[in-house]
Amino acid sequence: MAKIGVMSFAHMHAYAYAEALKSLPNADFAGVWDDDAARGEAAAKLYGVPFTADMDAFLGGGLDGVIITSENMKHRAMVEKAAAAGAWILCEKPIAPNTEDAAAIVAACKQAKVGLGTAFPCRFIPALTQVKDQLDAGGLGALYAASCTNNGQFPGGWFADEALSGGGATMDHTVHVADVLRWFTGKEFTKVYCENGNLLREGINTDDIGALHLEMDGGLVVSHIASWNRPQSFPTWGDVTMELVGERGVVNVDAFNQKIDVYDDEAGKGAWAYWGGDPNRSLVNDFIAAIHEGREPAATGVDGLRAVEVTEAAYASAKSGAMAEVKRLAI
Amino acid sequence: MNVAIIGCGGMGRMHAQMAANSGFAIKVCADLNQAKAAELARDFGAEATTDCQGVCGRAEVAAVAINTPTPTHLEFIKLAAQHGKHIFCEKPLARTEQECKEAIAAARDAGVKLFTGHVVRYFQEFETIKQQMDAGVVGKPGFAKTFRGGISPAGEGNWFRDFEKSGGVIFDCLIHDFDWIRYAFGDVERVFSQTMRRSEPEVMEYALVTLRMKSGVIAHVIGSWAHPSGFAVKAEVCGSKGMLHFDSNDTSIQTNLRETPGEGPGVIVPGSPVDVSPYQLEWEDFKNWLEGATPRVSPQDALEAVRIAEAALKSAETGAPVTL
Ligand SMILES: NC(=O)c1ccc[n+]([C@@H]2O[C@H](COP(=O)([O-])OP(=O)(O)OC[C@H]3O[C@@H](n4cnc5c(N)ncnc54)[C@H](O)[C@@H]3O)[C@@H](O)[C@H]2O)c1
Numbered sequence: 001m002a003k004i005g006v007m008s009f010a011h012m013h014a015y016a017y018a019e020a021l022k023s024l025p026n027a028d029f030a031g032v033w034d035d036d037a038a039r040g041e042a043a044a045k046l047y048g049v050p051f052t053a054d055m056d057a058f059l060g061g062g063l064d065g066v067i068i069t070s071e072n073m074k075h076r077a078m079v080e081k082a083a084a085a086g087a088w089i090l091c092e093k094p095i096a097p098n099t100e101d102a103a104a105i106v107a108a109c110k111q112a113k114v115g116l117g118t119a120f121p122c123r124f125i126p127a128l129t130q131v132k133d134q135l136d137a138g139g140l141g142a143l144y145a146a147s148c149t150n151n152g153q154f155p156g157g158w159f160a161d162e163a164l165s166g167g168g169a170t171m172d173h174t175v176h177v178a179d180v181l182r183w184f185t186g187k188e189f190t191k192v193y194c195e196n197g198n199l200l201r202e203g204i205n206t207d208d209i210g211a212l213h214l215e216m217d218g219g220l221v222v223s224h225i226a227s228w229n230r231p232q233s234f235p236t237w238g239d240v241t242m243e244l245v246g247e248r249g250v251v252n253v254d255a256f257n258q259k260i261d262v263y264d265d266e267a268g269k270g271a272w273a274y275w276g277g278d279p280n281r282s283l284v285n286d287f288i289a290a291i292h293e294g295r296e297p298a299a300t301g302v303d304g305l306r307a308v309e310v311t312e313a314a315y316a317s318a319k320s321g322a323m324a325e326v327k328r329l330a331i
Numbered sequence: 332m333n334v335a336i337i338g339c340g341g342m343g344r345m346h347a348q349m350a351a352n353s354g355f356a357i358k359v360c361a362d363l364n365q366a367k368a369a370e371l372a373r374d375f376g377a378e379a380t381t382d383c384q385g386v387c388g389r390a391e392v393a394a395v396a397i398n399t400p401t402p403t404h405l406e407f408i409k410l411a412a413q414h415g416k417h418i419f420c421e422k423p424l425a426r427t428e429q430e431c432k433e434a435i436a437a438a439r440d441a442g443v444k445l446f447t448g449h450v451v452r453y454f455q456e457f458e459t460i461k462q463q464m465d466a467g468v469v470g471k472p473g474f475a476k477t478f479r480g481g482i483s484p485a486g487e488g489n490w491f492r493d494f495e496k497s498g499g500v501i502f503d504c505l506i507h508d509f510d511w512i513r514y515a516f517g518d519v520e521r522v523f524s525q526t527m528r529r530s531e532p533e534v535m536e537y538a539l540v541t542l543r544m545k546s547g548v549i550a551h552v553i554g555s556w557a558h559p560s561g562f563a564v565k566a567e568v569c570g571s572k573g574m575l576h577f578d579s580n581d582t583s584i585q586t587n588l589r590e591t592p593g594e595g596p597g598v599i600v601p602g603s604p605v606d607v608s609p610y611q612l613e614w615e616d617f618k619n620w621l622e623g624a625t626p627r628v629s630p631q632d633a634l635e636a637v638r639i640a641e642a643a644l645k646s647a648e649t650g651a652p653v654t655l
Contacts, residue, residue, distance in 0.1 A: 145527040145537040147553050193523050193652070195541050195549050199473025200571050209474045209569075211541045211551045213525050221525040223539035225551055229474050229569035245527065245537045249559045323650055 002291045003030040005063045007055075007078050008070035009043040010036070010158060011092050013119065013280065017067050018047050020284035027288050033058035035070070059085035065291050067119075067284070068092060071164040072171070076101040083112035090117045090287040090297065094175045095304030097166020099312050102305040103329050109301055110331075115290050117297025118304030120179045122240060124282035125255045128180060131244070134251065135184055141247025143185060146222045148177045152238030154228040160204035168206025170196045170314050173226035175307035176240060178214075179299060182306060184244075187217040189306075193323040194314040200229060212314055213323075235272045302331055332621075333358035335386040335416075337407055338399035339371040340487050342421050342448075345610055346396045347375050350419075353614040355394070361386045364487065387411040394419065394621075400490045401497060402426045408434040412441035419617050421448045423506050424633035426498065428641055431634040438630065446617045446626060447633035449510040453609035453616070456577050460566055461515050469570025472548055475516065477508045480555030481562030483534050491556075492534040500536045501526065501647070502640045505554040509643075510628075510636035512542060512550045515568075518635075520545045521654040524643040527557070540643045543652075579603070 004021055006014055009032070021029035031050040034040025044051035052058040059066075059081060065088040068078050075096050082089055089109060095118045096102035109116035122128055134140060150173040158164035159172060182188065196210035210226040230238050240255040258276030290297040309326050317324035334355045336347045339362040347357050357375040361383040362368035372379035380386060387395060387410035394417040397407045405425045411418050418438065424447045425431045438445035451457050464472055480500065484491040497503040501524065513519060524540040535557035542550040564579040582603050620626040642653040 141532075144529065145525075145539070145557070147539055191650075193541075193650075195523065195543050197473075197547060197549065199547060199549065200471075200569060202571065209549055211549050213523055213539060213541065215525075221527050221537075221539060223525065223541070223551065223553065225474075225476065227474065227569070229574065231469075231569075231573045233573065243553075245535075245555070245557045247532055250555075250557065321652060 001028045002064040002288050003028045005031050005066045007066050007068045008034050009039050010071045011069040014069035016280040017284050020281040024285055063087045071158045072097040072166050073164050076105055079105045080108045083108045083114050088115040088291045092119045094308050096308055099308050102308040106301040106305055106331055115296050116301035117287050118299045120299035121279035121283040122176050122180050123299050124279040126277040127253055127255045131253050132184055143246045145245040146242055148242045149225040150177050150240050151227045151230050153230045154201050160206050162205050169208045169228045170210030170226045171311050174311050177224050178307040178310040179303055189214055189216050189310050189326045191215040191323050191325055192313045192317055194317040196318045233269055235270050332393045333391050335392045335395045336360045337383050337395055337397050339367040343398035344371055346398055349610045349614040352611055353618050358392055359386050384410055388414045405430045405434050409437045412437040412443050417444045419446045423637050428638050431637050435630045444620050445630045447628055448613055449628045450609050450613055451507040451511040452514055452627050453612040455605050457511055460575050463575055464568055468573055470572035472568055472570040474569040475550040476567045478553045478565040479504055479508055481558045482560050483556035500554040500556040501538045501643045505552055506636050506640045508552045509639040516544045516548045518545045519639050519655050521652045522642040522646050523652045524646040526647040
């Protein structure tokens with residue numbers, strides 16, 4: 001049994017991870033800490049676990065691991081505390097709003113000799129793991145190009161407040177696909193060009209659309225749309241899609257396209273009932289297994305850092321108007 | 332009114348039919364390939380010839396339809412204009428911006444109408460997207476995305492696969508989307524583009540283009556001549572309060588013919604059945620222009636589409652955005 005605490009319910013994914021902790025047989029959901037006491041208490045009550053308002057007391061409670069689901073800007077301080085307390089860490093993506101914080105997070109965990117995972121549930125989506133197997137088996141031959149999307153509904157709240165998020169849709173919705181492409185190909189990103197802006201939602205101070213053009217080692221060309229462009233009336237939260245163009249053909253993957261069309265007069269709009277795998281549960285399961293086995297989680301802190309290097313370069317490009325180099329930090 | 336069809340390949344046959352439907356008489360069919368000219372001429376009760384330049388000067392011909400490979404458009408436009416013939420020309424209007432300017436000047440000086448077949452403006456699905464958008468359904472538009480492509484086309488003598496001739500997927504195929512995006516969202520501020528072009532294991536190209544409009548709207552345009560089969564079109568527009576989405580794979584007819592050994596692959600019948608073909612609507616617009624109405628596509632529009640396509644090609648080559 002691994003004793004796991006959740007730090008902050010600022011990010012809505014916290015609820016999915018909490019559900020996973022409740023349902024996994026080898027996990028003991030030990031408690032909640034949150035800098036927003038009302039939110040933390042409500043979540044603790046929801047899952048029938050204790051809430052601790054004092055972070056040091058919380059981390060001193062003999063936890064084997066923590067899941068950090070705070071605002072991006074607060075990740076670093078929480079990771080540093082949790083690592084010092086000896087807890088293994090699963091940190092929400094993006095692991096940090098900038099490479100400086102991301103590198104510090106990786107270094108803190110290395111120094112404390114605790115495992116660090118980045119919450120990249122895409123690595124556990126059955127559709128994507130099958131494509132990975134297909135690529136590894138050479139089914140598509142060499143990969144030449146890809147066009148991808150990670151679209152979403154507007155999340156509101158701190159996501160669109162730069163002081164807490166560090167950036168908008170380009171930051172929120174680039175890292176998943178960046179990580180999947182690194183995982184698929186074993187290659188690193190070298191350059192990025194980005195057009196972005198606040199073009200859809202009024203009254204926010206971040207971008208809500210990003211169009212990225214990326215290059216990977218060996219000249220692989222990739223485009224990616226990172227967006228909050230799905231309206232509230234859209235049947236689901238958004239998507240992760242990829243068109244992979246290779247030597248032997250084309251693979252189109254729409255990672256969450258396992259759905260039943262639902263029409264309910266009372267709902268007033270069509271909806272999709274998803275019946276595919278539960279990647280969040282698999283992600284948490286891997287984190288628990290990593291603690292038991294004393295290994296790094298499947299997607300490591302370094303994977304999180306590499307993805308942040310891409311978003312940082314994307315913002316640099318959007319600002320300069322030129323293609324930006326993705327600077328790979330030594331770790 | 333008598334029409335000469337110049338270039339009797341895939342589009343030549345299409346336009347002969349559309350012109351005939353719109354009440355034009357197909358007088359002569361011209362192609363360097365005698366057999367192709369003869370076959371089309373027989374079907375339309377016309378005369379066949381390989382003297383393609385000569386038909387531009389025929390007294391009995393009032394308009395020409397140019398359906399030859401793109402680099403030959405300018406020569407035929409100039410000849411037809413000199414002889415006072417109205418012109419229906421397939422897109423791209425000509426192979427370069429400079430050539431387009433010469434073509435437009437030739438038509439203007441001769442006082443003839445020069446129509447360019449930017450047919451996407453007449454496709455019902457695209458027109459519906461524009462109407463919905465103009466009616467305010469998505470609120471303020473901020474983002475658009477299109478996809479167009481499929482298997483790499485060959486054409487007579489493989490001219491589509493010769494970059495010098497066709498300009499590849501960006502110049503030949505995505506020019507449709509560049510034109511429609513400009514029609515729907517106004518002028519382009521700058522263009523960034525990447526392309527994957529290969530000759531092995533076969534000729535293929537995949538292009539990723541982002542247009543930043545003067546209005547701020549971001550339009551992402553994907554083109555493929557890299558798919559192993561088929562042809563598809565997709566379009567999406569997102570705004571402050573809604574979105575519009577179309578995918579030709581989700582259509583009212585899907586025919587999947589059994590592949591018989593030795594007969595090659597079965598054909599997937601694309602497209603949506605409509606009352607009036609968009610190619611017919613083009614010809615109606617051309618005809619109405621000859622009678623004094625304003626057409627949906629102006630010569631300047633055709634030139635602007637070529638400018639965007641050339642900017643995309645330049646960006647793909649230099650790795651830098653190109654401001655128009
Ligand atoms: N609007 C559309 O949907 C669409 C679709 C395909 C092609 N096009 C455009 O239409 C034009 C023709 O394309 P296509 O698909 O019909 O090509 P095609 O190869 O099928 O036909 C071209 C024809 O022109 C003839 N030809 C070649 N050089 C010639 C010359 N110098 N003089 C006279 N005839 C000549 C060839 O013999 C051939 O019959 C191109 O500009 C292309 O970009 C438009």
